[in-house]
Amino acid sequence: MKKHNFSAGPCILPQEVLQKASEAILNFNDDNLSLIEISHRSKPFVAVMEKARSLALKLLGLENKGYKALFLQGGASTEFLMVAYNLLNKKAAYLNTGTWSEKSLKEAKLFGEVVEVASSKDKKFSYIPKGFNIPEDADYFHCTSNNTVAGTQIHEFPETNVPLVCDMSSDIFSRQLDFEKFDLIYAGAQKNMGPAGTTLVIIKEDILGKVEREIPSMLNYQVHIDKDSMFNTPPVFAVYVSMLTLEWLKDLGGIPFIEEVNNKKAALLYTEIDRNPLFKGIVAKEDRSTMNATFTLVDEKHKETFDKLCAEAGINGINGHRSVGGYRASMYNALPLYSVQALVDVMQELERKK
Structure with a gap:
């Protein structure tokens, strides 16, 4: 009998997803080849990537609204860096609600001024700060929607004219939000969507291209958008299982x-x-x-x-x-x-x- 899996991550996955994924490891697409040994440039896998990206936008209600979906590598920890590299020109605002917020804030400080608008560290991150002010001249405001370590979650996001960036690693696709409020969302797959190895990034393309620095190709969101999330060899298994999980969620309702x-x-x-x-x-x-x-x-x-x-x-x-x-x-x-x-x-x- 399968155990009741309350693990914080890697996450529990639907049994039917695990079954389909295991079958694909042995024989993908009835081609008598394994999913993890075919070319990532082959038509069968390109179709997987396209479907995964499309499903992500569809489930969030962001199709045809100027957003792009990417499946990247390096986990949310790399996104802490990429967000600042691509968006922080002079100043950014951060809400500090836990371990991962602190890590993202630390990375951003490498690229410019960082304003910590509020923090719940005084009570071991046991609450979500409220009533804080976001500087109107900030390049973006960053928050973490759900704090896996402490067990807190933002239930009301601030109203602001500043671009809104959110780490949704541990509650992506779990609840209804006005996702159009967000200009960039990122989420490690291993918390609620798939196995470790890939990170979903949802980005409003028009927020890019505004920093003065030159960005290395692997850390440049625009490069990954232009290459349809296939700039380098993607984590094929993680993307495939994420696609299956998104299909499962869509079919449920x-x-x-x-x-x-x-x-x-x-x-x-x-x-x-x-x-x-x-x-x-x-x-x-x-x-x-x-x-x-x-x-x-x-x-x-x-x-x-x-x-x-x-x-x-x-x-x-x-x-x-x-x-x-x-x-x-x-x-x-x-x-x-x-x-x-x-x-x-x-x-x-x-x-x-x-």
Whole structure:
């Protein structure tokens, strides 16, 4: 029996996606060749890349609206650098809400002035700052929509005339947003879309070409756009599995459908965390993430028993990040509701045993 996979990343993937991907490794497109041994310039794989890029824009409602979709390499960590390289001319504004925000801010400082408009570091990133001001002369404003480590999520994005850049690595395609508000979105595939190895970038093309510096080809968004995301050899397997996952999501009913499911999963777990006297949440309730629920035991004396019950129930990957401690249940799109129920059942069993 497959375990209940609450891992924060690489993420849980739909079983049908795993099945199709495994078949493609042996025989892709009935050509008696493996997906990972065919030319990335061959028509079958070019069709995969084109479909993956098209599906990404379609699911976000950004088709024919001046946006381009790219599948790049280097993870979101490389995007921390690329965003600043391509967009930061003089000054950028950053919201600091966690580990990954701090890393992106650090990279941006290599290219110009960085204004930290607000930070939640004073309380170990357990909340989302609000009521901050974004400088009108900033080249862009950068934020992280969902903080995997701490378990917070931005539920209302600021209104601004400054180009809006967002790291959506851990909640991309999980909820409905007005995606036209964003000028650039990037997301590592391994949190909610596919295996590690590729990063989705959604970019409004007209924000490019405004910096004075010369940009190396591999770090230049325009180069990748001009080459249809095939400037260099792409990570074929990661792109293919991402395409399959996007197809799966579209066939289910797209983001509106999965958002409803995700809200049910989050409500089920948070209700138990708040009800059960043995547990408590870590972050501010109004800023809780639907993707990554962080919580801890009120009394650590129950840890050994709880961990044993989780193992017996086949619950995997709920240890909290080392910087936070406690537990973290990541409820990405492919995690079924019954897995969350299994975790809730264990929490209730612990209560009965205390």
